[in-house]
Amino acid sequence: MLEKFKLNILLQGLTLFLLGPACQASSLGLTVSVVPLDSNGGNTVEAYFSAIAPNPCPNLSGLCAVGENCRVYATSQPFSGTKPSPGWCVRQWQKTVPSNFTGTIKLGSTEMYVSIKAGPIVRANSGRLNQPAFVALPPPLRALVNCPRNFYLSVKDLDGDKVRCRFASHKQGECLTCTQHSFIKLDEGKCMLTFTGEAPAGQYFIYLMAEDLIPVPMIRHVTENKPLSSVPVQLSLTVEESNSICTGEPVTTGETPKMGSTLFVLPYQEVQFTVNFMSQLESVLEVAVVGPPELYRVGFTSIASQAMMTMAWIRTENQLTRLLPICFAANSKSLQSEARCVWLFQKEMTTLPAGTELKCDNAKMTLVLPVSSLTNINLAELQLNSPTCPVTYNSTHLTAHIPLNGCGTKTVQSGSELVYTNTLQSVRPYTKVSRLPSLILPLACRIPGVQAKGPLYNVSMPKEVEIFGVVRYWIEIYLPGQGPATQSTRSLRLLPQRLRRGAGLPSKINTTSTSSINSTSTSSINRTSTSSPSTTSSPNTHSSTLATTSYAIGSKINQLDIYVLSNCSIGGAQMIVSNCITSNTSDFAETMPFLNQGLVAIDLFHVIV
Structure with missing residues (x-):
């Protein structure tokens, strides 16, 4: 009789475990951006990891073993948030791994199972290695009981392929415990998740794979279009008790960038934008952000129904991917706005022509550029940031003397260096249409930081x-x-x-x-x-x-x-x-x-x- 009673208790415990919300997770969010390496034909890739871990925020030790081609990003302004409780933080690192990689990564006390399928494929249309899809990582998602809502994922592909999102499969070795919840639907073509609202309060974890497929015209019927690659996407959804009000979440206003918009960034250029929110029911507590290392967030204010924050990023010399997502959402006490994502595109620059010289001194930079290298470029259309500064040229060379405190020269800080930047570019009237190529040539002079050495010093004001x-x-x-x-x-x-x-x-x-x-x-x-x-x-x-x-x-x-x-x-x-x-x-x-x-x-x- 006692044994039968113990068995009933055990069965009840298992039933509650299977029916209840997930209590453990690999992370509150994870994406991996994959870049095949040409050096060995794409058999290895550079994998850029962005993971959201619950508080207390784990340190970065143990992510890189001795001898690995690996680096961690300990930013001066880490990404963190307070909602959902007990809060979270973002950890970012990159590592060289095989193009087809599976393994468990330990981040503090959190374990994440990762599956990457990016075997080397040379594209027939370009002769280059295929580039897997990029997926932006939003802050931890929030919803209310009995309140349906949609969550859009922002995806990009450098090759212009169609991106599809699907649930990860345990049979294909893409996850360990990847239960598909009945209250979460997925539109694979739009990469859109739908929460039906039919779930008790708790925290749930969603395991997806993002795949790129060769675009096929609608007039053609293709029985099988195999994906070129698959990369993992892990999300968390926290469902909170509802007060029977399903509307009134913060909404974006003003000049907040649109979902999926792209900002092109030249070397040493600073991009900046402001996000604005309006929340009628509850004041905005925070603007949760997940973005690239050294993304500055300043000026957060929340007054009555209005909230705003400014973000800025300076492109310095880095080993990051060409596409860098920034995702943000406004959190109030019980509500969350839509997660909106913006993409930074680091424009790829060609090598300077032979014979080009850029000399820097304390007051100016001097550019000497061979005219023979500017094929089909209209020299009369070239100008610096300020059109009032002259650019002279003859039959052999183009010359520009650019003061560091004029001609539109800008100053940015890159680590311990001070960088003066300007741009020589083709500028045409809006009414003029031309098939001639245009030139964009970023110019930069770097002044390294000097570390003061010697005995300690003291500064004091003399008495009256x-x-x-x-x-x-x-x-x-x-x-x-x-x-x-x-x-x-x-x-x-x-x-x-x-x-x-x-x-x-x-x-x-x-x-x-x-x-x-x-x-x-x-x-x-x-x-x-x-x-x-x-x-x-x-x-x-x-x-x-x-x-x-x-x-x-x-x-x-x-x-x-x-x-x-x-x-x-x-x-x-x-x-x-x-x-x-x-x-x-x-x-x-x-x-x-x-x-x-x-x-x-x-x-x-x-x-x-």
Whole structure:
């Protein structure tokens, strides 16, 4: 009886395991871009791996064994995201493997089974090795229970072949545990996945193969069109509980690039674009991105229903594939936008003609190009980034002197190097149609970084006393026309009701104490006194009048000159007195301003600094 009970428990456990969502996966996403190597006839390929692993993000150790032709990409700004929980990160590396390769790759605690079928096939139409299809890797996909939606994969083929996506087959050795879920449909011709919504909450894994086939005209009936190659694609779909709302996910707006658009990139050229999203129900938490190494993402903002982020990539010397996908999607708390992908196409450049010289110095680059190498090129159509910079030529050579800070020269940073770039290219009027070839010649001067060596150094700012010395301030009060700056004193035009009466004032009052007057200085000091900017009378005319004026004891005093002086010995230094206050008591318990931000508040004093 006990044995029968144990057997029932075991059968129930197996049933729950088979019917429930997948709990373990090789990865949250994986694509492999394959480039056959001409050096050995395509029997080996350069495989570029992009894998999405769950957090905690695994390190890159163990991916490359000693002696392998392998390299990892530890980028300065890794690709990562928080949705689905507990988050994820992208790991990228490349390795030389056989054209037909199967094996398990371990990335931290995650194991990925990979099957590549890219046996060397020489194309009859070009005589070159066939290039397998490229598939862009989107961020981890998300959906809601009972909410159907479609997921499009972005695919490209350098040979122009038709690309088909199909489920991986265990019988063909393309996967180990690749269960096909009944709630996920696949349109093979469009590479479109459809989630029917009929799945419980959980995380599910999808194993596909992308194949390239020779295009066949629709008028021909072909019974069998065998694929030229097959590369693996692994995706994850996280289904979350629904609040019965299946619409309202973030949507792209503005000038966000369209799905599958291609941006052509010249050497040392920078490409940049901005993605915009609108989300009515929930604010965008992040823009999840999977792209090539050293793709910059800056300026992420999410305000109310609007979100945006800018991405940029600089083409430097690299060993990456010619086609580089960038996929992005906006994640809110429970919703995800469509995953949209953009392709960067690294244009292949031919070798410079023999005799071409590009010299670089600290101020300019000089190009000398043999005219004989420019067959059927209209030399009059050639110009630099800026059409205002001349390009000269004669019967033998074309010459251009290009300043590093002009003629449209741009500056980009490549690792520790600073690179100045310009382009010599054919430019034709839009109204002109020509069958003549056009020239595009990227020009670049690289300035290597210099590492400073030697003892440690310290930077400190000198103290104020070290610059100006010990500075002393004092105040002197004079009758108008009797101070040390009599040629600069000017009288204020005072209203009769505001005149003040002074009794028994001496001709000079020297106040070295600030018991009755306090001043505030806001800058350095000049020994040369200047007059207040608040007066409007002519200094020469008025000072002459003041010099001949006498004051009797008991007479009315309309104005006093107050001098704020300093002993600063630095030539050219200036002092600005912004505020002065007066008080009837020595403790300044009650004060009254008479100079406020350069304006005279009372009419008794004329301040001179």
